[in-house]
Each structure stands twice: as C-alpha cells, then as structure tokens.
Amino acid sequence: MRSIVYSCSYVPPEWIAAHGFRPVRLVPYSGTECLQRETAGICHYMHRFLEQASQFDAAGVVVTTLCDQMRRGVECINSPSAASLSSLFLMHVPKTMNSVGAVRYYHEELKRLSRFLINLGGALPDEAHLIEVMIDYQQKRDNLFNHRSDMSGVAFSRFLRSFQAGGLLDLCEDATKSKKLIPVAILGGPMSIEDLGILDLIEEAGGEIVLDGTEGGERTMPRAFHRQRIHIDPFMELVEAYWSIPDVARRPNDSLFIWIKNQLAQRHMRGIILLRNVWCDLWHAEVMRLREWLDIPLLDIDLDGESATARNRTRIEAFMEAL
Amino acid sequence: MIDTPLLLSIHDWDARYDDLMARDLVEAGYGGRLSRHLDGGDYRLNQLLFDNSAASLRLWNFLLTEEARLAAARADGHTLVGAMKDLGTIPVMAYALPNVTAFYPDGAWWIPCVMELSAGLLSIADRMGIDESFCPVRAMLGAFVSEAHFPIPDLLICSVGATCDDFSAIAQRLQGLGYPILWWEAVHRRQADKGEDSVILPGGFAAPVAQVDFIQTELVRIKQALERQVGHLLSDEDLLKGISVANGVRCILQKLRFISFTAPMAPLPALELLIAEMLAIHYCSDQAESLVVLQDLYDLAKSRVDLGLGHGHIDDARIFWVNPVADLTAMNLLETCGGRICGTEYLFSHALDLIPEDLPPMEALARTALADPMIGSARQRAERITFDMQLFGAEGLIISKIPGASHCALESEVIRENIEESLGLPVIEIEVPPVCDALRSSLKTRIEALVETIKSRRK
Ligand code: SF4
Ligand code: SF4
Numbered sequence: 001m002r003s004i005v006y007s008c009s010y011v012p013p014e015w016i017a018a019h020g021f022r023p024v025r026l027v028p029y030s031g032t033e034c035l036q037r038e039t040a041g042i043c044h045y046m047h048r049f050l051e052q053a054s055q056f057d058a059a060g061v062v063v064t065t066l067c068d069q070m071r072r073g074v075e076c077i078n079s080p081s082a083a084s085l086s087s088l089f090l091m092h093v094p095k096t097m098n099s100v101g102a103v104r105y106y107h108e109e110l111k112r113l114s115r116f117l118i119n120l121g122g123a124l125p126d127e128a129h130l131i132e133v134m135i136d137y138q139q140k141r142d143n144l145f146n147h148r149s150d151m152s153g154v155a156f157s158r159f160l161r162s163f164q165a166g167g168l169l170d171l172c173e174d175a176t177k178s179k180k181l182i183p184v185a186i187l188g189g190p191m192s193i194e195d196l197g198i199l200d201l202i203e204e205a206g207g208e209i210v211l212d213g214t215e216g217g218e219r220t221m222p223r224a225f226h227r228q229r230i231h232i233d234p235f236m237e238l239v240e241a242y243w244s245i246p247d248v249a250r251r252p253n254d255s256l257f258i259w260i261k262n263q264l265a266q267r268h269m270r271g272i273i274l275l276r277n278v279w280c281d282l283w284h285a286e287v288m289r290l291r292e293w294l295d296i297p298l299l300d301i302d303l304d305g306e307s308a309t310a311r312n313r314t315r316i317e318a319f320m321e322a323l
Numbered sequence: 324m325i326d327t328p329l330l331l332s333i334h335d336w337d338a339r340y341d342d343l344m345a346r347d348l349v350e351a352g353y354g355g356r357l358s359r360h361l362d363g364g365d366y367r368l369n370q371l372l373f374d375n376s377a378a379s380l381r382l383w384n385f386l387l388t389e390e391a392r393l394a395a396a397r398a399d400g401h402t403l404v405g406a407m408k409d410l411g412t413i414p415v416m417a418y419a420l421p422n423v424t425a426f427y428p429d430g431a432w433w434i435p436c437v438m439e440l441s442a443g444l445l446s447i448a449d450r451m452g453i454d455e456s457f458c459p460v461r462a463m464l465g466a467f468v469s470e471a472h473f474p475i476p477d478l479l480i481c482s483v484g485a486t487c488d489d490f491s492a493i494a495q496r497l498q499g500l501g502y503p504i505l506w507w508e509a510v511h512r513r514q515a516d517k518g519e520d521s522v523i524l525p526g527g528f529a530a531p532v533a534q535v536d537f538i539q540t541e542l543v544r545i546k547q548a549l550e551r552q553v554g555h556l557l558s559d560e561d562l563l564k565g566i567s568v569a570n571g572v573r574c575i576l577q578k579l580r581f582i583s584f585t586a587p588m589a590p591l592p593a594l595e596l597l598i599a600e601m602l603a604i605h606y607c608s609d610q611a612e613s614l615v616v617l618q619d620l621y622d623l624a625k626s627r628v629d630l631g632l633g634h635g636h637i638d639d640a641r642i643f644w645v646n647p648v649a650d651l652t653a654m655n656l657l658e659t660c661g662g663r664i665c666g667t668e669y670l671f672s673h674a675l676d677l678i679p680e681d682l683p684p685m686e687a688l689a690r691t692a693l694a695d696p697m698i699g700s701a702r703q704r705a706e707r708i709t710f711d712m713q714l715f716g717a718e719g720l721i722i723s724k725i726p727g728a729s730h731c732a733l734e735s736e737v738i739r740e741n742i743e744e745s746l747g748l749p750v751i752e753i754e755v756p757p758v759c760d761a762l763r764s765s766l767k768t769r770i771e772a773l774v775e776t777i778k779s780r781r782k
Contacts, residue, residue: 041732065511068488072733075701095483095491096508101540105510108533112516251483251491251506252498281457281729285492288452289499 002059003166007049007070009220010093011062012242015110018133019122021059025164028052029193030305043279044305045190046073059120060087062113066249089116095251107239130234138225153209154199161216181208182323183268188275189283190215197309198275198301205320210267214275219259220245248282270323271297278302325626328634330372330592333358339375348377353388360387366439372655374595378619385607385616386598390472392608396424397474402553405476408490409509411604411674412692413480416546418610419565420553427605428473431466432459435757436650453496458489458728459649459757467497478552479504480545485511485698487730505548507541509692510534512699524694525676528703539689562684570677572614576603577675579621584715588633589663590624594654596664604674634658640777641665643717645708645738646725650759653766660770666715668708672696701734705741712746718777724754749776
C-alpha cells in the first residue's frame with residue numbers, strides 16, 4: 001500500500017486510509033539539512049519534517065497552513081525529484097474558531113484533499129467504507145487509551161506516535177510502568193525522534209507523564225466519533241471531530257486553555273513541562289500567559305532537535321526535585 | 324515657486340519653516356514646526372533627513388499628529404476601530420460608516436524607532452514574554468498596555484489564517500490580556516484546481532472563485548459587527564462610495580509612485596515616499612486629509628519633474644526596495660550611498676491597487692483582501708516584484724529583512740533567486756532593527772557595494 005505523509009493533527013488519517021493509502025504522520029529525525037535556506041529564525045521541526053517528507057517514498061505529502069512556517073517552508077523544499085513537489089498538497093486549515101464559514105472551509109478543504117488523493121490513484125470511499133475505516137481507527141485509539149494505565153507515560157507517548165506513523169516507526173522500547181513517580185504533564189509543539197529523549201529524561205528524573213498535551217500526543221487526537229452520527233453522515237462527523245481538536249494556533253485559542261483546565265482537574269499533575277521548538281512563535285508567545293494562568297509550576301524547555309536532552313538534563317532534574 | 328530639492332535636518336527645517344511662513348505658507352490645523360515633535364519624544368527625527376518642501380512638511384506633520392487625531396475622534400464620540408494585520412481592507416469598510424475612525428495598532432511598529440526606544444514599548448513586550456525573537460510589531464503590545472500612544476479601540480478586528488505567526492501570536496497574547504478581538508480568516512491564496520473557476524484579483528494574482536466567496540462571507544461577518552458597533556447599517560451604496568474614496572487615495576498614490584520611480588531624477592526621497600505609501604493603508608486616521616496630503620505631494624513631484632529637478636544625481640542607482648524598515652534612517656541611507664528608490668513592495672501592495680468598482684462592493688473588497696502578497700506564495704510575491712522592477716526600470720534590489728519575522732527567513736531566498744534568475748539583477752539582503760545605529764556603517768557598506776555593482780554593470 002502506498003503511503004501519504006502528513007504533518008498536522010487536522011489531517012484525518014481515516015480520510016487518507018479510506019481512499020486506499022497508508023497515512024503516515026512522519027516523526028522526523030535530525031538529519032542533513034536539505035532545505036537550501038538559512039536556519040536562523042526557522043523552526044527545526046518544520047525544516048526536518050519537510051526535508052524528510054520530500055525524501056520519503058510516498059505517493060504524496062500533505063502539509064497544512066496551521067503553522068505559517070510550514071506554509072512557507074513547502075516552497076523551499078530542495079527536492080531532488082520534481083515529482084515529490086507535484087504530489088504535495090497544501091491544505092488550508094482555518095485558524096478562526098467562531099466562524100461557521102471557517103468550518104465549512106475546512107470541510108471543503110478535506111473534499112479537495114479527496115480529489116488530490118483520487119488524482120494520485122486513490123478511490124473515493126463510499127459511506128459504508130468510510131464508516132468502517134473510522135470505526136477501525138476509533139477502536140485502535142480506544143485500545144491504546146485503554147492500555148494507558150498499564151504502561152508508563154513515556155511509553156504511551158511513544159505508542160501514540162508509532163500509531164500515527166502508520167506503524168512504520170517502532171518508538172516503543174520499554175512499556176513497563178515505574179512506581180512512586182511525580183505526576184507531570186507535557187505540553188507544547190511537535191517533537192523529533194531525538195527530542196523524544198526528553199521524555200525519558202523526565203522519567204529518569206522521577207517524573208511520570210500523566211498527560212501528553214504535545215502535538216502528536218493525546219491533545220491532538222480527535223474526540224470519539226458519535227455512535228449515531230457516524231452512521232447518518234460519516235464525513236460530517238469526521239469533520240467535526242477533527243475540527244474540535246484544541247490547538248495553540250486557533251484564534252482565539254481558548255479551547256486549548258479549557259482543555260488544559262479540564263485535564264488539570266482530572267489528572268492531578270504537580271507540574272507542567274512545556275516543550276516548544278526554538279523559533280516557534282505560536283508556543284513561545286503562550287509561555288508567559290500559561291505561567292500567569294496556571295496554579296502549578298511550569299518548566300519551559302526549548303527544543304532544537306539535537307541537543308535538547310543534554311542541555312536540559314539539569315533543569316529537568318531541578319524541576320522534578322522542586323516538585 | 325518650486326525650490327531646489329534638498330535634504331534638511333530637523334534643525335535646518337526651523338529656518339526653512341520661517342522662510343516658508345514668511346512666504347505666506349497656509350498650513351492645515353495640525354501644522355507647525357517639525358522640531359516641536361522632538362518635545363513629544365520623537366527623538367529619531369534628530370537623525371533623519373527630510374525633504375525641504377511644504378508638501379513634505381505637511382506629510383510629516385500629518386503623520387506625527389495621528390495620536391492627537393485619535394484622541395480628538397474619541398472625544399467627538401467617534402467609534403474607534405482598530406484594524407489589525409489585513410493592511411488596507413477593513414478601514415475601507417469602517418470609513419464608509421458615519422462617525423467611525425479606523426486605525427492600525429500595528430503602526431506601533433515604528434514607535435520604538437521614532438522615539439528611540441524611550442517609550443519602553445519593547446521592554447513592556449519583553450515583560451509580557453514577547454521578546455526580540457518576534458518582529459517589531461510586538462511594540463503594539465506595549466502600546467496597548469501603556470495606553471500612551473492610542474486610545475483603546477471600541478472594536479478590534481484582526482485577520483488570521485495565512486498570516487504570519489508573529490502577528491497571530493502577539494494578537495492572541497493581547498486577547499489573553501483581556502482585549503477582545505474579532506478574528507476573521509484570510510485563507511492561503513492558492514491556484515485554482517483543474518476545472519475550478521478562478522478570477523483575476525487587483526494587482527494581477529489569480530484565485531479560485533470559491534476563495535473569493537469565502538472571504539466575502541468573512542467580510543460580511545465583519546461588516547455586521549461594525550454595523551452593530553456603530554448602530555448603523557452599511558448599504559451597498561455607501562460602501563461603494565467608501566470604495567470610491569479609498570480608490571481616490573490609491574489612485575493619487577499610484578500616480579505619485581509612478582512619477583517618482585520613473586523620473587530621470589528622484590522628485591521625492593525614499594523616506595517621504597515610504598510615509599506616503601503608509602497613508603493608503605490607514606489614512607493616518609483621517610481619510611479626507613490623507614487625500615489632500617498625497618495630492619500635494621503629487622503636485623510637488625510633478626512640478627519638480629517638469630522642471631528637471633530632483634534629489635541626488637541623474638546617474639543614481641535605481642533600486643527596488645522590499646519590506647519596510649524598522650528604522651526610518653535606513654531609507655536616508657539609500658540616498659547617502661548614491662541610490663534612489665525605483666519601486667517598492669512593503670508587504671501591502673494590495674492596499675495600493677484599485678478596488679474594483681464594477682463589482683458588488685463586498686465581492687470587490689474580498690478580491691482586494693485576497694490579493695494580499697503575504698497570503699499567497701513567496702514565488703507569486705517575487706513575480707509581482709519582478710514585474711514591477713521591469714515596469715519602473717529598477718537596476719537592483721534590496722531585500723530588507725525584518726528582525727524576528729519568520730517569513731523573512733523563508734521567503735527572502737525565493738525572492739532573491741527569482742530576481743537573479745529572471746532579471747539577472749543584483750540583489751542584497753540587509754536586516755534593519757528598530758534602532759540601527761550600531762549597524763549603520765555595515766549597512767552603508769553593503770548598500771554602497773550594491774550601488775557600485777549597478778553602476779559598473781551599466782558600462
Ligand atoms: S513547532 Fe511551531 S513553528 Fe514548528 S512546525 Fe510546529 S507550529 Fe510550526
Ligand atoms: S512585519 Fe512581517 S512578521 Fe511582522 S507583523 Fe508584518 S508580516 Fe508579520
């Protein structure tokens with residue numbers, strides 16, 4: 001089965017799978033720099049994602065405009081093959097929340113994505129097939145979440161990413177759960193494979209990740225599909241489930257703060273570790289606001305895709321100690 | 324009588340002002356000596372060189388009295404609308420309503436420069452967690468918090484979507500501080516898919532009809548919010564009139580740009596032309612007066628051209644400038660180095676193009692909003708720059724990168740490559756911070772090198 005690589009939580013993998021492709025949410029590693037641009041001011045995650053997506057043996061790449069750097073970065077892919085550029089789909093995901101038109105636009109963009117997939121040789125799914133794929137994904141997600149309490153927070157975060165990578169990545173080494181750890185949440189943007197080392201560091205320092213609010217973590221999973229509505233209009237149900245994902249880029253981004261508040265009430269964490277990529281304005285701008293708003297301590301860690309683990313070991317240890 | 328064009332310091336302007344007054348200069352209500360603005364803290368004026376005409380005096384006085392105009396508008400009971408980010412579209416709608424004054428809080432961009440950081444706006448932004456990794460528009464945050472530079476608008480409207488993350492993040496921070504914002508979606512302008520209808524937008528870009536329709540629904544939402552705020556319905560007829568007035572400003576600015584960029588000698592300096600362009604976005608909070616100010620400038624430019632007068636020399640390097648500078652002194656530097664402006668793209672070319680008057684007005688505005696060079700691809704922006712460089716006969720390009728602006732890191736290379744490949748013209752990239760004194764000599768060296776390259780290629 002041919003793969004479609006995608007970058008963003010607002011691209012429903014069910015939609016890609018229903019067209020006959022394997023959806024792969026790529027977790028990039030730190031590799032050679034192939035974008036021919038300077039790197040100051042550029043988010044390394046965007047850089048690495050696009051670089052590796054353009055080299056991936058995929059039928060197509062789907063990138064969204066939710067992050068302006070991603071939107072602009074696609075123009076800078078120094079692709080060795082023109083084919084990989086022609087099979088790139090830039091999907092506009094509206095940021096505006098309180099606009100009926102914006103939801104409709106998202107709906108139309110998913111239809112446009114469908115036409116793109118059909119052009120690549122995919123098949124337009126009929127409703128029954130779409131329902132089947134949606135239920136299958138829902139079950140897999142349920143399955144993962146049902147086993148959450150059996151595994152460590154680090155393992156869960158890694159499982160989630162492996163699942164979104166279409167099983168192509170085996171990021172899970174040890175799923176055993178340690179005891180007597182300090183409950184913390186992680187929040188923030190996406191992580192490269194090297195950045196995931198930070199999660200181990202948190203655990204080594206005595207933390208248990210009880211909530212993964214980073215991009216690619218549980219925050220960015222769609223809500224459960226409604227059992228009746230999925231049979232009445234599966235596409236609309238898909239649209240609504242994904243549209244409701246809370247994200248830092250939405251305007252206003254109140255739903256993100258509401259989500260955090262609800263999770264704080266449920267999971268009883270003692271601190272939050274914010275993981276944000278260097279040059280990511282969207283998360284950077286929220287650091288102070290989060291500090292002002294939260295009544296538990298927040299540790300702000302910047303990720304550069306390479307040295308984050310080494311650079312932040314002492315800070316994480318000190319933070320855990322203080323908790 | 325037309326005097327020889329000269330560049331004057333603000334102190335030289337005092338004598339020039341006396342001279343003009345002795346010759347019965349009639350000023351607008353906001354007129355007066357330029358040096359009086361120093362008392363208000365606009366210390367950067369000490370470092371600038373100004374054109375010596377009465378028209379330029381009026382332009383500067385108009386610009387530097389905007390705060391007072393906004394305060395007066397509030398006192399007169401006007402509804403104050405703060406439009407953010409879209410640069411040029413929302414004020415057209417707002418000014419079509421009675422007793423509305425619209426302005427761009429984004430204009431705080433220049434306060435750190437004009438006040439040489441004395442206003443402390445960047446420090447306030449730092450304290451809010453918006454540090455120098457963001458673009459200078461972060462000064463806007465400081466201006467809101469300090470409430471010292473403009474009255475807090477009655478309605479804040481901000482476009483988001485395919486806009487820079489810097490602005491979107493800063494505006495969200497503002498909302499988080501308790502300033503409610505009405506957001507609207509500016510979609511990424513894309514090419515029409517196969518079989519999809521498209522239209523040509525003002526300025527020449529094309530976009531799918533579906534995108535125009537979407538923007539139109541978003542603008543209708545904004546229009547309704549404005550109507551609710553003002554308590555007055557905006558009819559198509561009134562909006563058409565508003566568009567016609569906006570086009571009056573755009574039209575005179577187009578003429579001013581064309582004559583200034585194509586004349587054998589520059590009738591106006593780069594700095595005054597930059598300020599003139601800004602008027603097309605927000606009219607310095609007085610639409611009718613901005614038209615008069617621009618008309619004055621155009622008349623001056625025309626007279627100077629007719630008389631063979633201008634700044635600099637006939638062989639000055641003809642340079643196209645991309646992106647506004649955070650420090651206005653950088654524009655003076657161009658002339659100091661033997662260059663002159665022959666075309667600009669300051670991020671808002673859509674605010675200079677005429678709004679179609681033969682379409683339903685909301686559709687016309689939607690097309691205009693969608694023509695924003697920053698919501699499409701960098702390649703499209705580069706193509707427009709290429710076209711304009713040819714139109715104005717530019718011989719080289721300066722891409723002035725904006726510190727902290729992430730789009731600059733990604734698009735400058737695309738623009739540079741496009742110009743080098745399609746026109747074979749020299750390009751330099753510079754970065755200008757809000758106060759660039761420390762970089763002045765290196766900026767000068769780079770601009771001089773470009774000027775030399777241009778001149779040597781003529782032989
Ligand atoms: S981390 Fe931020 S800048 Fe980087 S890709 Fe994600 S949203 Fe964009
Ligand atoms: S200068 Fe650039 S980064 Fe700053 S607000 Fe304008 S478009 Fe955004």
